Amino acid sequence: MSLLPRFLRPCLLALGLIVLGPTSLASAQSEEAAGGAGDGVDADDINKANNPLADMVSVNLHNYYKPHLLGVPDAAANTSWLRMVIPIPRMIIRASLPWTTVSSPGEVQSGLSDMNVFAAVLLTNPTAPVTIGAGPLAQMPTATDHSLGRGKWDLGAGFLWLYPNGPIMVGTLVTYQHSVGSLDWAQDDPANSILVIQPIANFQIGSGFYLRSVPIWLVDLGNETLEMPIGLGVGKVFKHGKTIFNLFIEPQYTFASKGVGAAGFQVFSGFNLQFQTGKGKKEDEASARAMQQAEAMRRMAVPGPVTPGR
Secondary structure, three states: OOOHHHHHHHHHHHHHHHHHHHHHHHHHHHHHHOOOOEEOOOHHHHHHHOOOOOOOEEEEEEEEEEEEEOOEOOOEEEEEEEEEEEEEOOEEEEEEEEEEEEEEOOEEEEEEOOEEEEEEEEOOOOOOOOEEEEEEEEEEOOOOOHHHOOOEEEEEEEEEEEEEEOOEEEEEEEEEEEEEEEOHHHOOOOOOEEEEEEEEEEEEEEOOEEEEEOOOEEEEOOOOEEEEEEEOEEEEEEEEOOEEEEEEEEEEEEEEEEOOOOEEEEEEEEEEEEEOOHHHHHHHHHHHHHHHHHHHHHHHHOOOOOOOOO
16 A cells, blocks of 8 residues: 555654664763763663653654554554643643544545543652552544544543662553543444553663563453554663653554454554753752752761860
């Protein structure tokens, strides 16, 4: 199909950027040596770059290229996600808007799919070894064509735990959503009843690179369909000042499926940009000053050597 090479462009772009990542990092380090704002990354930066609950403003561009849909001959699909993450005190708000292209013999359909919003309340302290968040989610029927969305209003909830430990970070995101309303054209369709499980596993291998496996397992109870892929990919994190860049690509193979339309194989690629707001930078600077003052006071409070009396 003539459309397939166009599908591949985001994947190839992500792969190219990962390969060129070391050059970008070297350039940033050169700028730092010359007085610029560039610097490298440590284990905490890499974990933060892959942490959905990181307390940083984030813009994500993700892409799923599906060259073959099970049960649909000669069909392919591509979904690109624009995601905005905004932290507020004790909460992370994540809004995701997909753009989907479906190609079948003689027909190509492109447009917006259904938007969703997830608000996770942080249930643990920032210094806790395990980060836990939970909160409500909503999905809205924003699709521009019937073939690109479900025409349902959904409400649900999500739960996420993450355990970053040095070069390793593991966790799981679990969400459930159910229809609470429908557009006119979808009134007779089965209600959405969707369970999503997303295992998260990252392992750092040095120089800002890491291995990753972050599949999405989808169980659609309303339509009695199932899609469970597994994948192994590579990512590259680099930093410029307070901004963290994360590039990755992850081929995924579906090992269990039920129904029509699941991807037998897909390529998940993405680019994440995280940065601190001005307020966050001021808070970091204030925290550093407070720690310095506390250390100075502690040293002043330590008694000096006792001189024997005459």
